[in-house]
Amino acid sequence: MILTLTLNPAVDTCYYVKTFQVNASNRSQRYYKTAGGKGLNVSRVLQQLGASVVATGFLGGLTGQFIAKELQKMALHSAFVPIKEDTRNCLAIVDEQGQQTELLEAGPTISPQEREQFLSLLTDLIEQEAIKVLTISGSLPGGLQKDFYKSIVEKAKAKKILTLVDTSGEAFSEAIKASPYLIKPNLSELEELLSKKIESEEDAAQALQELQTFGIENSILSLGAQGSMARCGNALYRVQIPSVEVKSPVGSGDAMIAGMAWAILRQECYEEMLRIGSTCGVVNAMNNKTGTLDMEQFSTIYRQIVVKRLQ
Numbered sequence: 138m139i140l141t142l143t144l145n146p147a148v149d150t151c152y153y154v155k156t157f158q159v160n161a162s163n164r165s166q167r168y169y170k171t172a173g174g175k176g177l178n179v180s181r182v183l184q185q186l187g188a189s190v191v192a193t194g195f196l197g198g199l200t201g202q203f204i205a206k207e208l209q210k211m212a213l214h215s216a217f218v219p220i221k222e223d224t225r226n227c228l229a230i231v232d233e234q235g236q237q238t239e240l241l242e243a244g245p246t247i248s249p250q251e252r253e254q255f256l257s258l259l260t261d262l263i264e265q266e267a268i269k270v271l272t273i274s275g276s277l278p279g280g281l282q283k284d285f286y287k288s289i290v291e292k293a294k295a296k297k298i299l300t301l302v303d304t305s306g307e308a309f310s311e312a313i314k315a316s317p318y319l320i321k322p323n324l325s326e327l328e329e330l331l332s333k334k335i336e337s338e339e340d341a342a343q344a345l346q347e348l349q350t351f352g353i354e355n356s357i358l359s360l361g362a363q364g365s366m367a368r369c370g371n372a373l374y375r376v377q378i379p380s381v382e383v384k385s386p387v388g389s390g391d392a393m394i395a396g397m398a399w400a401i402l403r404q405e406c407y408e409e410m411l412r413i414g415s416t417c418g419v420v421n422a423m424n425n426k427t428g429t430l431d432m433e434q435f436s437t438i439y440r441q442i443v444v445k446r447l448q
């Protein structure tokens with residue numbers, strides 16, 4: 138069983154426009170509302186892959202009710218702590234070139250009682266649900282200490298649960314101190330983490346090498362349409378992806394996490410983990426709805442992914 142954490146979920150609205158203009162009225166004929174926040178995107182993709190998954194986090198207000206209803210419609214196994222403040226809204230605007238602009242609310246503030254309730258729910262889920270893999274995704278809402286993810290990684294590791302962390306800023310720099318099993322920063326997240334520019338494949342390889350000092354087994358640097366680079370154990374990989382018609386790349390990183398979590402649960406080798414994760418990322422980008430895979434496209438793209446070992 139895979140447990141997904143979404144501590145700061147969001148009602149995601151994705152607007153499609155021909156071209157997006159700043160300081161002008163932009164009209165959209167096509168838009169979708171989804172139960173989002175990175176961890177819920179991960180959960181949806183996992184469900185489509187056929188993995189058994191349980192989602193947890195905080196939900197509040199009418200926005201929280203919308204998400205709960207969506208999860209019910211999908212029959213996604215979930216256990217969320219109800220909170221007093223409203224779950225946030227997030228907007229993404231995608232134009233015909235596939236360029237994406239996001240507007241992300243900070244989200245609610247979690248009270249000390251709600252935090253304690255969550256920690257006790259997490260303990261129960263870990264004890265009762267035979268969790269083998271835990272995905273930790275997205276920003277932290279207010280009211281939680283910056284090392285909250287770090288403490289969760291430690292808690293999971295004590296139970297031999299493999300953790301995948303996909304977050305940013307201080308929550309990320311703290312979490313890696315607990316040596317999660319896998320991290321997947323994108324370029325800007327890795328540059329921020331290491332406080333330096335990454336301008337070439339050599340820079341990327343060196344940055345991934347640097348992460349080894351944190352005792353992280355798998356560090357994946359995702360590069361959008363350019364695929365990814367990864368250090369898994371002692372091996373360095375370059376993953377090449379096919380050029381596809383992009384509808385919306387929003388949530389491709391989350392789809393990639395889902396694919397890798399699924400592969401890890403099935404004890405696949407590093408190459409296969411990278412291939413499945415990359416396939417999910419690409420197929421998500423080929424679809425309008427965030428965190429949605431077309432399984433027919435999956436098999437076609439899977440065959441076109443090239444995982445090259447560099448070292």
Ligand SMILES: Nc1ncnc2c1ncn2[C@@H]1O[C@H](COP(=O)(O)OP(=O)(O)OP(=O)(O)O)[C@@H](O)[C@H]1O
Pocket residue numbers: 235322323359360361362363364365378381383386387388389390391392393414415416417418419422
């Ligand atoms: N435009 C694209 N075309 C094809 N594949 C893509 C595209 N964007 C992303 N992908 C696939 O998804 C993977 C992850 O994407 P990306 O690096 O954009 O993650 P991210 O920045 O974490 O995304 P998000 O935060 O929106 O979830 C890439 O390594 C690639 O395999």
Ligand SMILES: O=P(O)(O)OC[C@@]1(O)O[C@H](CO)[C@@H](O)[C@@H]1O
Pocket residue numbers: 145147149173174175178227228239241274275276277305387388389390391427
């Ligand atoms: O503010 P966070 O939690 O870092 O990111 C939130 C978010 O942008 O990430 C997903 C795309 O990856 C969207 O579903 C969501 O709105």
